[in-house]
Amino acid sequence: xxxxxxxxxxxxxxxxxxxxxxxLAVRAKRDDPEKGYDPLLQERLSAVxxxxxxxxxxxxxxxxxxxxxxxxxxxxxxxGKLGLGPLKIAAITGxxxxxxxxxxxxxxxxxTVAEWPGExxxxxxxxxxxxxxxxxxEGADIILTxxxxxxxxxxxxxxxxxxxxxxxxxxxxxxxxxxxxxxxxGQVSGGYFADPGFKDVPGLxxxxxxxxxxDANGQAIISKLPGSGGCITTATCKEQLLYELHDPSAYLTxxxxxxxxxxxxxERAPDQVAVSGGSGTARxxxxxxxxxxxEGYFGEGQISYAGPGCVPRANLALSIxxxxxxxxxxxxxxxxxxxxxxxxxxxxxxxxAEQTEVRAxxxxxxxxxxxxxxxxxxxxxxxxxxxxxxxxxTQSVRPVVAAASTSIARERVTPRIHWEIVS
Amino acid sequence: MKLRDIAxxxxxxxxxxxxxxxxxxxxxxxxxxxxxxxxxxxxxxxQGIVKGEVTRHELxxxxxxxxxMDRALGGGVTRSLALDAHxxxxxxxxxxxxxxxxxxx
Numbered sequence: 001x002x003x004x005x006x007x008x009x010x011x012x013x014x015x016x017x018x019x020x021x022x023x024l025a026v027r028a029k030r031d032d033p034e035k036g037y038d039p040l041l042q043e044r045l046s047a048v049x050x051x052x053x054x055x056x057x058x059x060x061x062x063x064x065x066x067x068x069x070x071x072x073x074x075x076x077x078x079x080g081k082l083g084l085g086p087l088k089i090a091a092i093t094g095x096x097x098x099x100x101x102x103x104x105x106x107x108x109x110x111x112t113v114a115e116w117p118g119e120x121x122x123x124x125x126x127x128x129x130x131x132x133x134x135x136x137x138e139g140a141d142i143i144l145t146x147x148x149x150x151x152x153x154x155x156x157x158x159x160x161x162x163x164x165x166x167x168x169x170x171x172x173x174x175x176x177x178x179x180x181x182x183x184x185x186g187q188v189s190g191g192y193f194a195d196p197g198f199k200d201v202p203g204l205x206x207x208x209x210x211x212x213x214x215d216a217n218g219q220a221i222i223s224k225l226p227g228s229g230g231c232i233t234t235a236t237c238k239e240q241l242l243y244e245l246h247d248p249s250a251y252l253t254x255x256x257x258x259x260x261x262x263x264x265x266x267e268r269a270p271d272q273v274a275v276s277g278g279s280g281t282a283r284x285x286x287x288x289x290x291x292x293x294x295e296g297y298f299g300e301g302q303i304s305y306a307g308p309g310c311v312p313r314a315n316l317a318l319s320i321x322x323x324x325x326x327x328x329x330x331x332x333x334x335x336x337x338x339x340x341x342x343x344x345x346x347x348x349x350x351x352x353a354e355q356t357e358v359r360a361x362x363x364x365x366x367x368x369x370x371x372x373x374x375x376x377x378x379x380x381x382x383x384x385x386x387x388x389x390x391x392x393x394t395q396s397v398r399p400v401v402a403a404a405s406t407s408i409a410r411e412r413v414t415p416r417i418h419w420e421i422v423s
Numbered sequence: 424m425k426l427r428d429i430a431x432x433x434x435x436x437x438x439x440x441x442x443x444x445x446x447x448x449x450x451x452x453x454x455x456x457x458x459x460x461x462x463x464x465x466x467x468x469x470q471g472i473v474k475g476e477v478t479r480h481e482l483x484x485x486x487x488x489x490x491x492m493d494r495a496l497g498g499g500v501t502r503s504l505a506l507d508a509h510x511x512x513x514x515x516x517x518x519x520x521x522x523x524x525x526x527x528x
């Protein structure tokens with residue numbers, strides 16, 4: 001909101017798709033053909049569109065999820081209701097490649113598509129900047145996509161504004177570095193960074209979101225609005241630069257094989273970091289595809305114990321539930337027992353001399369929702385049948401939508417643009 | 424000395440692979456990171472969590488190392504039963520790593 005109003009931006013990007021979000025959205029679209037896009041689209045666009053249209057800020061987002069066309073229709077309705085226009089809204093499709101994927105396709109995780117347990121419900125190729133650049137060239141004010149590589153959402157307006165040629169790998173690499181720095185919102189401006197006494201960050205409750213001023217070579221200054229919370233330093237930028245990175249010499253996107261090794265970060269002023277030195281080589285010929293599988297159900301129950309002896313009582317609770325669940329052995333695919341506060345994260349228990357409270361957790365992946373529900377019910381039964389002093393039971397059941405990956409030849413993926421016009 | 428005294432870290436996730444960046448606060452401490460924060464040291468510190476290979480990438484101009492850890496997320500973020508399925512906490516666990524410069528030759 002603040003950025004649309006006061007940022008003097010050319011483009012505002014909303015990156016909203018996690019690995020399995022599309023598969024979840026596919027299920028929503030199955031139930032209702034007008035759904036399957038980001039459920040917060042209405043709220044977000046209603047909030048920013050008045051300022052964005054007044055300030056001629058173009059909006060680019062992957063909030064289209066499994067249904068960019070319905071998302072564009074919804075955006076047109078919102079704009080109409082707000083009395084905004086004229087506006088050209090582009091929906092970019094073509095990432096859905098479920099029909100192109102055969103069971104024999106190899107998975108990046110090993111094995112084949114058919115060998116992964118569960119029912120394949122979604123297959124989405126990562127599109128790049130190209131179709132977004134085309135939509136911008138055709139005058140789009142709002143662009144809603146499905147699966148597009150996160151940095152491509154940011155690279156596209158750079159290619160459009162500066163007219164970079166399609167094989168300008170060096171600039172595409174640098175632009176991808178800038179996009180990667182911006183793609184997790186507040187994670188570059190002091191969010192997800194604070195560690196009191198070591199890394200102090202002011203004003204996190206009013207965290208300023210980042211923006212970049214980019215020049216024609218893709219060199220950029222990352223900053224945020226004056227008066228907003230958070231901080232932008234070389235340290236925050238380094239953490240975000242390396243976030244979800246594997247080989248820094250080959251960060252693969254649909255647009256370029258980006259090279260992060262010679263990236264330079266320089267603090268120009270408080271909360272202003274200059275970014276340069278990113279480069280790249282030719283784009284990959286294969287596009288990554290995220291597959292969504294329906295793979296059974298997840299059931300969980302938790303209960304707390306406190307005071308002297310809380311850890312032995314919690315361990316007793318876990319062993320009771322584990323024994324009782326043996327009757328469901330055929331329906332439970334995987335079972336996990338944790339003591340939250342002792343070993344749930346760190347895996348190897350490091351016993352504390354005086355543990356004052358602990359939370360027992362039982363989680364399982366099961367073949368049926370009924371079996372998943374039994375996990376929490378057995379934990380609830382500990383109220384009357386378990387060790388002394390258990391409290392605060394919670395339980396949950398949800399379907400498991402697992403993600404795996406394969407790849408597809410680029411020429412088998414055809415991005416398309418669908419237009420909604422608000423007059 | 425603990426890793427936390429000279430470096431900061433962040434984890435990221437893709438499928439069943441976790442990466443942890445280890446970034447020196449001061450560029451001059453990078454050599455010490457190179458010497459002490461080895462793939463074996465990381466794997467040993469995260470014993471019981473990281474089941475696969477640990478690969479180290481170096482970014483000397485940023486004073487940073489990047490560890491890519493296979494089979495580290497309980498079969499993958501989307502199907503793991505772990506409380507922290509993304510392995511977001513792993514980076515902070517690593518800060519507790521004991522590092523001491525090798526002495527003598």
